[in-house]
Amino acid sequence: MARGVHLTDHRNKGWFIVTRNGQLVHATGLSRTYTVGRREIPALRGVDFSINRGEFVVLLGPSGAGKTTTLNLVGGLDRPTGGSLSVAGEVVADGSVHAKESRLNALRREHLGFVFAEFHLLPTLSALENVQVPLIWADESGRDRAEALLCRVGLGHRLTHRPDELSGGEMQRVALARALINQPALLLADEPTANLDTNTRDEIFGLLRELSDEGLAILFATHDHELAERGDTVLRLSDGVIVHD
Amino acid sequence: MSLTRLAIKSLLLRPARTLLTIVSVAASVAVLFSLLSFNSGYQEGLQKQMQQMGVHLMVVPIGCPYEAASLVLEGGEIENYLNESVAEEIAGMEGVAIAAPSLMHAIVRPEDGRTDIYLGVDEKHLELKNWWRLNDGEKPGPGLLSEDDAVLLGWDAALIEKREAIGERIWVPEIESEFSVTGILEPTGTQDDGFFYVPLRTAQEQFGLEGKITAVQVRLTDPSMAAEVADALDARFAGVEIIRMEELLGSMTALMDSARALIFAIVAVVIAISGVGVLNTMLMSVFERTREIGVLRATGAGRLHIFSLVWTETLALTVIGGVTGLGLAAVAARGVEAVIKRFVPMAPQEAMTRFDPHAALICVLAILGVGLVAGIYPSLRAAQIRTIEALRSE
Structure with a gap:
């Protein structure tokens, strides 16, 4: 794997985010209940957790435990129905008070990165162009940074390849580079190794581990116990609550 | 990006x-x-094109005036005719500079996919079309149509007939007559290019229409008097249509x-x-x-x-x-x-x-x-x- 670029060379912005209590993410009594017809379905029921800078936090639990809901709330893609949540200094929710959508968009644009199980690359764009997409919203070009990141994830020779010309592991590396292009403080990873073979899974996880060691905070959702053991902190979710051993 | x-x-x-x-x-x-x-x-x-015609009024037999005008301009056979004397009388009217009679006749040749338009004209027509030039650059004079068998070719007509030189003969089997080319006109960019111009008298004899004409094209001494002259013509002649070219253009x-x-x-x-x-x-x-x-x-x-x-x-x-x-x-x-x-x-x-x-x-x-x-x-x-x-x- 190419190591020419150190993450900290180009993500100083993420390093110096200081919250009131010194934590990057702080959630208290975080809840999310969905209403389907007349039924109320609680997906997350008053969870408390925090994430520090550079911490590798694993959300472990079976399907339906509330992992994706947690990631969506932290990422500002969804709004909690109860509790308080602050992310990178932004109060996302405090009881019934929620941050404006424009603030949440800015939060994602400036401080957060996402990777998904299904890569979600744009099929008509090259690897390099896919990585540059988040910069469009910030009116930046960042071609050099995108190239450097692709080299960092081992795809320096695949810059002009489109997703249909890449393997699953390569696509996930492109998705990872895309998530890092805005120099985030926190990476939200929703089962990013779920569709990969064991070797590729270990490579991607190893890469994430390196990034965390360099100071990137990661919230990693998985149902894989073996992977969970390799995180700094494991939050075991079951039926929308955090269970302790 | x-x-x-x-x-x-x-x-x-x-x-x-x-x-x-x-x-x-x-x-x-x-x-x-x-x-x-x-x-x-x-x-x-x-x-x-209207301005280039140099014609301010057109006198045609009664019928749809615009159809008649269109036929005169584009070349076609008009079924009704005027007496030749009408042209002479118009020429003597006040405000009229030139009154040029013409007799149009079409010879259809379906086997060749063409229709030749023969236009019988006299020296007044050449006077009316004073911008015409022969392919040698000279202005066409009245002598070009002085002989009975003379034919003056429009540019396109000469191309169709493949005639290039003065004196070449054109045999017209439909009327069993032969014409002698007296001149070829420079292209004008108008319908004039497609016509065969023969002496008016010859056309009347060859087509069996002695004393008849199909139109009189009139140039006025003062174009702004077109309405007044048209009224005078209308009052004087029965069975004719008076077309003001500016009206035709407007229509x-x-x-x-x-x-x-x-x-x-x-x-x-x-x-x-x-x-x-x-x-x-x-x-x-x-x-x-x-x-x-x-x-x-x-x-x-x-x-x-x-x-x-x-x-x-x-x-x-x-x-x-x-x-x-x-x-x-x-x-x-x-x-x-x-x-x-x-x-x-x-x-x-x-x-x-x-x-x-x-x-x-x-x-x-x-x-x-x-x-x-x-x-x-x-x-x-x-x-x-x-x-x-x-x-x-x-």
């Missing part, structure tokens, strides 16, 4: 659908541009305006349909790319960014189609003109369609308007997509 580049790349996701939409936009713009260009060229060309223009209004209404419908096509294409694209839109939102795009992206795609689609349409229209202008000329009255000989920047601007603005309007609804739909639902969608 820019928003515009992303928009254009997104159009490549379904290349066949994008291409079809561009073709539909291009076709409607090409039609609109061709019509706009042709319309202005037609009016200018018609006016120029032709009015006729063209009516046809144009109808055609533009049809083009408006075509453009509206292409606009609906663009809207449909973009709406399908938005539905198909729901998850992609969710991903873009996750990477920090706001609703306005998504709206702008889809709107830019729509504009790109219509602008590419519009420019393609303008290019097509420019390339195919002559072909379109040939088709349109078949359907409009008294189409001038010269080329009428040309690249008109004003017409091009109208087309670009029209298609931009279509793109802007057609893009609003799909863009709003895209902007309203909820991120987490989009990410869950297949």
Whole structure:
């Protein structure tokens, strides 16, 4: 794997985010209940957790435990129905008070990165162009940074390849580079190794581990116990609550 | 990477659908541009041709005056005739500079796919057409039609007959007569180029119409007196139609305006349909790319960014189609003109369609308007997509 670029060379912005209590993410009594017809379905029921800078936090639990809901709330893609949540200094929710959508968009644009199980690359764009997409919203070009990141994830020779010309592991590396292009403080990873073979899974996880060691905070959702053991902190979710051993 | 580049790349996701939409936009713009260009060229060309005639009034046998005028101008057989004396009387009237009689006769040769128009004229006709020049640069004099078997050829008539030299003979089997070429006219860009000019007396004898003429073309000493002279002619002669050329021009223009209004209404419908096509294409694209839109939102795009992206795609689609349409229209202008000329009255000989920047601007603005309007609804739909639902969608 190419190591020419150190993450900290180009993500100083993420390093110096200081919250009131010194934590990057702080959630208290975080809840999310969905209403389907007349039924109320609680997906997350008053969870408390925090994430520090550079911490590798694993959300472990079976399907339906509330992992994706947690990631969506932290990422500002969804709004909690109860509790308080602050992310990178932004109060996302405090009881019934929620941050404006424009603030949440800015939060994602400036401080957060996402990777998904299904890569979600744009099929008509090259690897390099896919990585540059988040910069469009910030009116930046960042071609050099995108190239450097692709080299960092081992795809320096695949810059002009489109997703249909890449393997699953390569696509996930492109998705990872895309998530890092805005120099985030926190990476939200929703089962990013779920569709990969064991070797590729270990490579991607190893890469994430390196990034965390360099100071990137990661919230990693998985149902894989073996992977969970390799995180700094494991939050075991079951039926929308955090269970302790 | 820019928003515009992303928009254009997104159009490549379904290349066949994008291409079809561009073709539909291009076709409607090409039609609109061709019509706009042709319309202005037609009016200018018609006016120029009328002015070049040097004729202010035309006296023809009673009937549809405009049909008669059209036949005289374009070449055709008029069934009714005037007595030759009418021309002499008109020549003596106040305000008349020249009264040139003519007898038109068509010889149809279906086996050759041609119709030869023989026009019996006298020296007054040459006086009337004082801008005519022979192919040697000389002005045609009255001596050219002094011999009974003389024929003066228009430029196109000479080409058709393959005659180049003075003194060459033309045998006309239909009337069992032979003519001697006394001159070939330089091209005028009007219907005159296609005629065979023979002495009036000869035409009357050969076609069995002694003492008859089909029209008297009149030049006035003062063109502004056309209405007064026309009234005087009308009062003096029974069984004739007096056509003021300025009226004829106005009538032709009015006729063209009516046809144009109808055609533009049809083009408006075509453009509206292409606009609906663009809207449909973009709406399908938005539905198909729901998850992609969710991903873009996750990477920090706001609703306005998504709206702008889809709107830019729509504009790109219509602008590419519009420019393609303008290019097509420019390339195919002559072909379109040939088709349109078949359907409009008294189409001038010269080329009428040309690249008109004003017409091009109208087309670009029209298609931009279509793109802007057609893009609003799909863009709003895209902007309203909820991120987490989009990410869950297949």
